[in-house]
Amino acid sequence: MIRPTLRSVATSLTIGALWLVGAWTLASCRDAVPAPVTERAQLTLVVAGLPRGAAAGVQVTGPSGYARTVDSTTVLGDLLPGRYVVRAGEVRAQGALWSAATPNVEAQLMAGDTIFAAISYAVASGAVRLTISGLPSGAAASVRLTGPNGLQRSATGSVTFAELPPGEYTVIADSIQTGGTGWRGPAAQIVPVPASLTPVAVQVDYRRVSGRLVFVASGTPADARATARIQGPLLTDTLVASGTVLDLPVGSHVITPLPALRSGSTPPRLYVPVLRSVTRALTDAAVDTVVVPYTANAGPINLTLENVIITQAVQRGDNGIPLVAGRDALLRAFVVADREGLPPPRAVVRLYEGSTQIGTLPMTAPVGSLPLVTREGLDGQAYTARLAPDLVRNSLRLVVDIDPDSSVGEVQRGDNVWPGGGAPRALTTVNVPPFVVRFVPVVVGGRAPELSASRAAEMMSLARAMWPLATVDFDIRAPYVSAVTSLQPTDADGGWSTVLSELRALRVLDGAPAGVHYYGVVSPTYSSGVFGLGLVGSPTSVGWDRDDAAQVATHEWGHNFGRTHSPCGDPPGIDAFYPTVGGATASAGWDVRSNRIVAPLTPDIMGYCANAWVSEYSYTRALAFRQNTIAARATASSGSAYHTSALLLAGHSRQGHVQMAPPRPLRAEAALLGTSTLLPDDSSLGAPQAATHRLELLDAEQRVMRRYWVQAEPVDHAPDTQIFAVVIPQLAGLHSIRLSDLRHALGAATVEVGEQPAR
Numbered sequence: 001m002i003r004p005t006l007r008s009v010a011t012s013l014t015i016g017a018l019w020l021v022g023a024w025t026l027a028s029c030r031d032a033v034p035a036p037v038t039e040r041a042q043l044t045l046v047v048a049g050l051p052r053g054a055a056a057g058v059q060v061t062g063p064s065g066y067a068r069t070v071d072s073t074t075v076l077g078d079l080l081p082g083r084y085v086v087r088a089g090e091v092r093a094q095g096a097l098w099s100a101a102t103p104n105v106e107a108q109l110m111a112g113d114t115i116f117a118a119i120s121y122a123v124a125s126g127a128v129r130l131t132i133s134g135l136p137s138g139a140a141a142s143v144r145l146t147g148p149n150g151l152q153r154s155a156t157g158s159v160t161f162a163e164l165p166p167g168e169y170t171v172i173a174d175s176i177q178t179g180g181t182g183w184r185g186p187a188a189q190i191v192p193v194p195a196s197l198t199p200v201a202v203q204v205d206y207r208r209v210s211g212r213l214v215f216v217a218s219g220t221p222a223d224a225r226a227t228a229r230i231q232g233p234l235l236t237d238t239l240v241a242s243g244t245v246l247d248l249p250v251g252s253h254v255i256t257p258l259p260a261l262r263s264g265s266t267p268p269r270l271y272v273p274v275l276r277s278v279t280r281a282l283t284d285a286a287v288d289t290v291v292v293p294y295t296a297n298a299g300p301i302n303l304t305l306e307n308v309i310i311t312q313a314v315q316r317g318d319n320g321i322p323l324v325a326g327r328d329a330l331l332r333a334f335v336v337a338d339r340e341g342l343p344p345p346r347a348v349v350r351l352y353e354g355s356t357q358i359g360t361l362p363m364t365a366p367v368g369s370l371p372l373v374t375r376e377g378l379d380g381q382a383y384t385a386r387l388a389p390d391l392v393r394n395s396l397r398l399v400v401d402i403d404p405d406s407s408v409g410e411v412q413r414g415d416n417v418w419p420g421g422g423a424p425r426a427l428t429t430v431n432v433p434p435f436v437v438r439f440v441p442v443v444v445g446g447r448a449p450e451l452s453a454s455r456a457a458e459m460m461s462l463a464r465a466m467w468p469l470a471t472v473d474f475d476i477r478a479p480y481v482s483a484v485t486s487l488q489p490t491d492a493d494g495g496w497s498t499v500l501s502e503l504r505a506l507r508v509l510d511g512a513p514a515g516v517h518y519y520g521v522v523s524p525t526y527s528s529g530v531f532g533l534g535l536v537g538s539p540t541s542v543g544w545d546r547d548d549a550a551q552v553a554t555h556e557w558g559h560n561f562g563r564t565h566s567p568c569g570d571p572p573g574i575d576a577f578y579p580t581v582g583g584a585t586a587s588a589g590w591d592v593r594s595n596r597i598v599a600p601l602t603p604d605i606m607g608y609c610a611n612a613w614v615s616e617y618s619y620t621r622a623l624a625f626r627q628n629t630i631a632a633r634a635t636a637s638s639g640s641a642y643h644t645s646a647l648l649l650a651g652h653s654r655q656g657h658v659q660m661a662p663p664r665p666l667r668a669e670a671a672l673l674g675t676s677t678l679l680p681d682d683s684s685l686g687a688p689q690a691a692t693h694r695l696e697l698l699d700a701e702q703r704v705m706r707r708y709w710v711q712a713e714p715v716d717h718a719p720d721t722q723i724f725a726v727v728i729p730q731l732a733g734l735h736s737i738r739l740s741d742l743r744h745a746l747g748a749a750t751v752e753v754g755e756q757p758a759r
Contacts, residue, residue: 041109043076043084049121054093058119061085062109081111088119090656090744095162096197099124103748127162127199128169128191130155134206135176135183142174142567142581143185143204144574147193149743151720156570163655166195173204174567174581175249182233182249184209209250211282217242217260219294220271226260226294229373232282235584235601237377252281257292258372261340270297270339300411301342305402306334306374308418310387310427313466314589314598314619317376321620325429326389326470330590333363333383333400333418337370344370345403347383352397352424361385363400377588377599386595389470397424432626433515434471435463440506441479442499442520442542445486448479449523449545462550463557465592466605466614468623480506480520487522489529494654496533496542497721501659504540504713504725505650509664517560519553521545534559535723537629538713551605551612558606558614559716561622562629566615569608572717578617583607585615645730647753649737653693653712654721656744660751663737666727692722693739698750700735710739 047056047070055071063082070076084107088100098121107115132141132155140156148167155161169192173185183206193200217226226242232253240246257273271294280288309315310331312323323329331349344365351359367380375381383402402416410416419425437460441451453476460472482502484495491497503520512518520542524531527546534541534556541556543549565571568583580586582603589598591613603609606618651660691709699705706729712722720743728737730753740748 039081039111040077041079041081041111041113042115043079043107043109044074044114044116045070045076045086046073046116046118047071047121048073048118050091050098051093054091054098056091056119056121057089059085059087059089061087079109081109081113083108086117086119087748088121090124091121092163094197095127095160096123097125097163098122123195123197124166125163126166126193126196127160127164128171128193129160129199129201130171130204131158131201132204132206136178139176139178139183140570141185141204141206142176144172144174144576146170146172146576152573152576154567154570154572154574160199162199164193166193169193171202171204173206175209176206176581177235177249182209183207184250210247211250212287213246213248213253213255213280213282214287214289215240215242215244215246215255215257216289216291217257217271217273217294218291220260221262224260224262224269224271224294226271227258228290228292229256229258230254231256235580235586239373248282250282252279254279255290255292256373257294259297259338259340260294271295272297272338297338301408302338302410302412302415303342303345303370303402303408304336304338304415305400305418306336308333308400309376311588311590312392312592313468313614314585314587314616316587316616319428321616322428322430322623323392324468324470324623325393325431327392328389328592329387329392330592330595331363331385331387331398331400332376333402334374334376334381335366335370335383335402336372336374338372340369340372342370342408344383345407346405347400347402348404349385350399350401350424351391352399353395354397355424361387377597377601379597392427392429394427394429397426399424430623430627432468432470432623434473435460435467435469435517436472436513436515437474437517437519438477438510438512439474440477440503440518440520442503442522443479443481444484444495444499444522444524447523447525449521451476451521451545455545455549459550459553461593463554466554466619467557467561468619468626477510487524487526487530489524489526491530491533494652494659494721496530497652497654497715497723498659500533500535500540500542500715501650501652501661501723501725503542504535504538504723505648505661505664507540508648508650508725508727509666515539517541517557519543519556521549530717532556534716536560536564536714536716537562537625538723540723548610551610555605555612556716558618558622562625563606563618563622564716566604566607566618568603568612571608575606578604580604580615580617583609585613587616589613646727647730648725648727649695649739649751650725651739651749652715652721652723653739653741656720656741658693658739658741658749660737660739660749662751663728663753665730691742693724693741695726695728696738696740697728697731697734698736698738699733702736705731705734 058070060068062084063080086105088103091098100119143155145153147169148165153161171189175184185206215228220226230238233249233251255278260271262269274293278290310329312329315321347363349361363383363385400418439456441449456474464472482499484498487495503518507518517539523545532543532552536559539560543552564573564575566578566583567574585602585604586600588600598613602613604615605612646666647663649663688709690711692712693710695708695710696704697706712724715721734753736750736752738750
């Protein structure tokens with residue numbers, strides 16, 4: 001008879017060009033000698049398609065805890081019979097990602113088997129080479145690349161973006177201003193990016209876009225100094241003398257002529273513009289002369305109360321941002337005179353409860369003489385009065401009165417009172433949840449941060465000055481020792497993400513209430529690089545302990561309030577809807593700590609620029625988040641608890657690589673609040689739109705016992721990194737847990753359920 005010495009293997013598997021072949025040896029019927037069946041098996045793993053020197057990192061696992069990492073073609077011998085799993089993940093080489101067609105393959109090896117498996121890799125990413133030209137030397141461009149799954153990249157100069165998922169991308173060049181001149185890029189470009197080592201070339205040519213404008217005062221003598229205020233695009237706000245030629249960005253400009261004083265005459269003669277304002281639209285080649293007639297004014301003095309703005313951190317001119325109840329506010333009254341040199345008269349704020357006057361606040365006068373034009377972004381230009389926290393409430397009404405004693409001698413005082421007509425105006429206030437922070441000193445590689453109560457209070461003070469907060473409180477937790485041994489300035493190894501993931505899990509293990517923010521403080525060995533990381537829309541973040549720790553913490557808490565980055569300092573993940581070029585706040589602010597006005601050209605706190613403040617855009621959206629999202633979480637938390645045996649599963653997914661800590665058993669009373677969103681599976685509906693990961697509970701035979709969808713939480717400066725912490729039931733027979741990243745075909749990991757004491 002004919003007898004094979006090795007068992008024939010009929011299984012055929014595919015990873016790219018993966019195949020399995022059984023080896024046979026034939027002998028004649030007469031001369032065949034039965035060969036003994038061995039107790040071991042052999043697997044030859046052939047790795048093909050990768051560039052020379054690239055390590056495949058293929059994971060092979062099998063019976064009795066067998067685990068090997070294979071970087072190139074390798075013979076795995078002396079294997080126990082049983083089930084083996086081959087997992088091929090993404091490989092980085094030559095500035096690209098390489099992947100196999102099928103990431104996971106299983107094989108059942110019998111005693112005496114000799115099996116061959118070939119894994120064929122191919123390029124799985126593309127690249128874009130961005131060339132930016134046309135700008136003056138040293139000028140920073142503002143170019144954004146957006147693509148699949150919300151991916152965003154930004155550039156200030158020529159650059160190559162590598163490791164991009166194949167798909168359709170959009171290149172957007174924002175207009176910028178440099179040297180007082182506007183520059184415009186081309187229209188948005190749609191760019192298909194295939195999987196290839198050759199970058200797709202994209203050219204972005206900026207061109208100068210400015211017009212020329214001349215303001216001319218007509219009817220004034222030569223020795224009367226006439227000026228005008230010019231306001232327009234790109235936050236243009238300039239005072240210009242008559243006859244001066246200006247280079248201005250293209251767009252609509254408002255010219256506000258100001259009174260002109262002929263001081264050499266006796267008595268001094270005032271000339272007033274006939275037109276209150278003139279609007280001009282400049283185009284690329286426009287040269288526009290704006291002539292404004294003036295007439296001599298021999299009439300009586302007139303003061304005008306143009307506006308009153310009540311600010312806590314930032315405010316619009318129409319007071320459209322509601323005030324946070326129970327927090328200091330600054331009232332500013334902007335008064336202009338119709339001639340130069342007038343000293344400010346007395347002014348008061350009358351306070352009312354309903355129709356009953358309950359008090360009067362004196363106002364601090366502007367510095368020097370009364371201005372001729374309102375300048376909201378400058379200190380000393382307005383009357384001011386500070387409203388104490390107990391006055392900032394919905395029931396308070398007020399009236400502002402300039403020169404109530406009629407000391408100036410005006411003929412009519414109707415425009416000296418706000419609101420017009422003198423009827424008291426009510427404050428519009430809102431209540432916000434308390435802001436409670438638990439600071440966590442995180443020990444990394446034996447290095448503990450510098451964190452004192454006074455340092456923590458300083459961070460809270462800056463945050464309260466900027467964000468919509470009223471009641472603030474904090475405590476300092478016992479130090480937490482991280483599994484991370486060091487932090488890198490570029491976070492190349494994902495150490496910062498790991499620390500953030502640990503803190504995310506720590507919140508749940510500590511049983512922290514839904515409204516408590518966990519803020520980890522670390523002490524890296526470097527002085528420049530990554531300095532903080534936060535979850536977007538979830539109350540966990542981490543930052544370093546350097547001199548700017550307060551600004552870093554305030555920035556990261558902004559991410560916790562749902563904000564992404566503003567376009568200043570070239571951060572990743574820029575908010576595409578941020579309204580101001582260059583990330584400026586655009587509205588004047590107020591720093592309650594120093595009682596100073598913050599200029600509207602100050603960078604927004606959600607960018608990467610220093611000396612930042614909060615913009616109207618960031619503030620109002622953080623306010624809505626704190627009122628709605630946080631309040632909803634607090635309401636949902638009441639009474640929510642796991643009253644059966646439960647496990648905490650935490651980790652993060654970074655560029656498709658899933659990392660999970662071993663599941664941690666929880667006490668029966670462990671709260672579900674503060675965890676990532678976990679949705680049960682409904683096979684008839686498929687994955688919910690908001691789902692980011694698929695979670696499967698497996699038995700010892702790797703059969704799915706239960707399936708969930710996970711909505712993980714995004715990380716602020718890493719669009720392809722997400723953090724998760726979910727509580728799952730401890731099912732009888734549960735052996736392992738598999739988590740798959742829905743955005744990456746190869747993004748999956750499995751962790752076994754071990755026996756650990758409950759926390």
